[in-house]
Amino acid sequence: MSNPISNRQPAIILVSPQMGENIGATARVMANFGLKDLRIINPRDGWPNDKADTMSAGAFEWGVEAKVFDTLEAGLADLTYVLATTARPRGMEKPVFNAEEGIGALMSRPDVGVGVMFGAEKAGLLNEDVALADGILTYPVDRSFSSLNLAQAVGVFAHSWAARTLEGEAKKEFAGVGDSADREQLVRMFEHFEDELDRAGFFFPAEKRPVMTQNLRNAFIRAQWTNQEVQTFRGAVKALALGRGKARIDRKD
Missing domain, CATH: 3.40.1280.10 (SPOUT methyltransferase, trefoil knot domain)
Known part of the structure; x- marks a missing residue:
């Protein structure tokens, strides 16, 4: 070489x-x-x-x-x-x-x-x-x-x-491993995260939801996500959602 x-x-x-x-x-x-x-x-x-x-x-x-x-x-x-x-x-x-x-x-x-x-x-x-x-x-x-x-x-x-x-x-x-995430992957991640935030009652009052969503998406975009990072983050969101559901069941019991 x-x-x-x-x-x-x-x-x-x-x-x-x-x-x-x-x-x-x-x-x-x-x-x-x-x-x-x-x-x-x-x-x-x-x-x-x-x-x-x-x-x-x-x-x-x-x-x-x-x-x-x-x-x-x-x-x-x-x-x-x-x-x-x-x-x-x-x-x-x-x-x-x-x-x-x-x-x-x-x-x-x-x-x-x-x-x-x-x-x-x-x-x-x-x-x-x-x-x-x-x-x-x-x-x-x-x-x-x-x-x-x-x-x-x-x-x-x-x-x-x-x-x-x-x-x-x-x-x-020293470049990051893996390819950069495309916009489709990012949008799916945003929607996944926002759905769980909706379920948790994060977007309150309702009229502030567009601004709050915009702020979150802007912050995520600046991070220059890779495919692997998107997958990891969505896995974390899913784990938190499952954990929250288990906690609700425990309280009902």
Whole structure:
């Protein structure tokens, strides 16, 4: 089965990451949101890294492919459009995007390699790193506390990417089971319920019955019933009616 996400995925580029745990956590959140191209530039603790593998929770086995490069230039060599993530103004004349705008900029280039750079844990991207980017991607963080964990920063981007590419698939999985009830089924349910309410003396005084019925039907319509829900509700109405009848017989006895 083919991946529903576009074949042209952005590369996630970690520039001089320090901790294997953060690389592993990055791979994990990439897998969560369907991203596979992980590029690691000059990792401080080397590669492969046991701590990264443990923290990834199986993301590498799932399909996240980690490639290691000695230099940023080498890691970007096959890419045509790249964004640099930063929370600090850099004094450079580059377009600045929020996450949604950045996703749009990346997706508007379907025929080229694209990527997003993330800096090291201690200080983020260097100015010379940002200089290699086509644009800047920044998040609406509180400027008095703007430092994000590396994997968290990747997670914000990955979520935004998936919201544009995978959200429809996710919603399908959570869709209600069963078909929606048609109007005939609903009307029969309304009439069944209203008949029992009549027997219980609910519609009083009689002149208010049309308004009361209308209010009930409007409330039911808003619920967007399924076939199964209609059947369950009618079964409940029937059970209550039978129970009420039994109570009347008991009182007569």
